[in-house]
Amino acid sequence: MSLSPRLEALIDAFCCLPGVGRKSAQRMAFHLLERDRDGAAHLSAMLGDALEHIGRCELCQTFSETDRCPVCQDHTRNPELLCVVESPADLVAIEQSGDFSGYYFVLLGHLSPIDGIGPEDIGVDRLLEQIRQRGVRELIMATNATVEGDATAHYIADRVDESVVTITRPAQGLPVGGELGVVDGGTLSHALRGRRPLTGQFE
Numbered sequence: 001m002s003l004s005p006r007l008e009a010l011i012d013a014f015c016c017l018p019g020v021g022r023k024s025a026q027r028m029a030f031h032l033l034e035r036d037r038d039g040a041a042h043l044s045a046m047l048g049d050a051l052e053h054i055g056r057c058e059l060c061q062t063f064s065e066t067d068r069c070p071v072c073q074d075h076t077r078n079p080e081l082l083c084v085v086e087s088p089a090d091l092v093a094i095e096q097s098g099d100f101s102g103y104y105f106v107l108l109g110h111l112s113p114i115d116g117i118g119p120e121d122i123g124v125d126r127l128l129e130q131i132r133q134r135g136v137r138e139l140i141m142a143t144n145a146t147v148e149g150d151a152t153a154h155y156i157a158d159r160v161d162e163s164v165v166t167i168t169r170p171a172q173g174l175p176v177g178g179e180l181g182v183v184d185g186g187t188l189s190h191a192l193r194g195r196r197p198l199t200g201q202f203e
Contacts (some may be wrong), residue, residue: 007033059130061123062088062106071095071104078102080137084127084156086110086144094142102140105130110148111155119155128159138166145172145190 003011007029014025032040056062057069064070071077071091081102085091091104107122119125131139139160143149157167173191175183183191 056108057106060091060104060106061108061126062091062104079134081140082131082134082136082138083140083142084153085142086149086152090142090144102138103134107143107152110143110146110152112148122152124156124159127156131160131165136165138168141167141169 010029010033011022011025014020014028015022017025020028032043053065054063055065057064057072058067059072060069062069062071078101081100082105083094083100083102084105084107085094086107086109088106088108091106094100094104105123105127107124107127109117109122111117111119111122130136139156141153141156143153153169160167171194173187173194
């Protein structure tokens with residue numbers, strides 16, 4: 001079936017979303033045009049507004065409508081504690097846990113030589129400057145538990161003076177309530193390597 005050029009272009013546009021293939025994109029386009037044109041107009045307006053007004057924080061690189069995001073403007077946080085993440089979504093997830101009181105640096109990706117993504121593309125020099133300016137004493141490398149995430153964490157660690165800054169990595173392993181029989185081998189391996197003494201945990 002031949003679709004109109006504009007409809008084809010709309011479907012192609014939806015395909016840029018993560019996890020959205022051709023059929024899903026077509027379903028979204030048809031739904032908006034058939035049943036929810038007001039919703040489509042609102043979506044278009046909000047997307048245009050976001051693109052115009054949302055940039056990056058000048059300090060941590062997360063998305064922000066101002067030069068500095070609310071976290072970086074919060075002077076009650078611990079400046080000696082800096083958590084490095086790959087995306088703004090990771091920052092939000094850690095914030096929602098309520099257990100972190102330091103600042104963040106968002107790489108907006110990871111090192112990937114195959115894709116031509118180098119240190120300058122993810123802001124490594126800016127991160128190193130933040131470490132010096134804030135007087136960071138602990139750097140938490142919370143990059144993803146992937147080959148690329150690990151490589152990025154190690155690259156940054158090699159650029160940091162470990163006699164001044166302690167570099168840590170979040171524990172990775174068993175989910176709360178998880179059963180060993182349904183956990184994959186990689187996760188179980190991480191959990192065993194990250195084990196800690198039982199004494200004192202329940203006091």
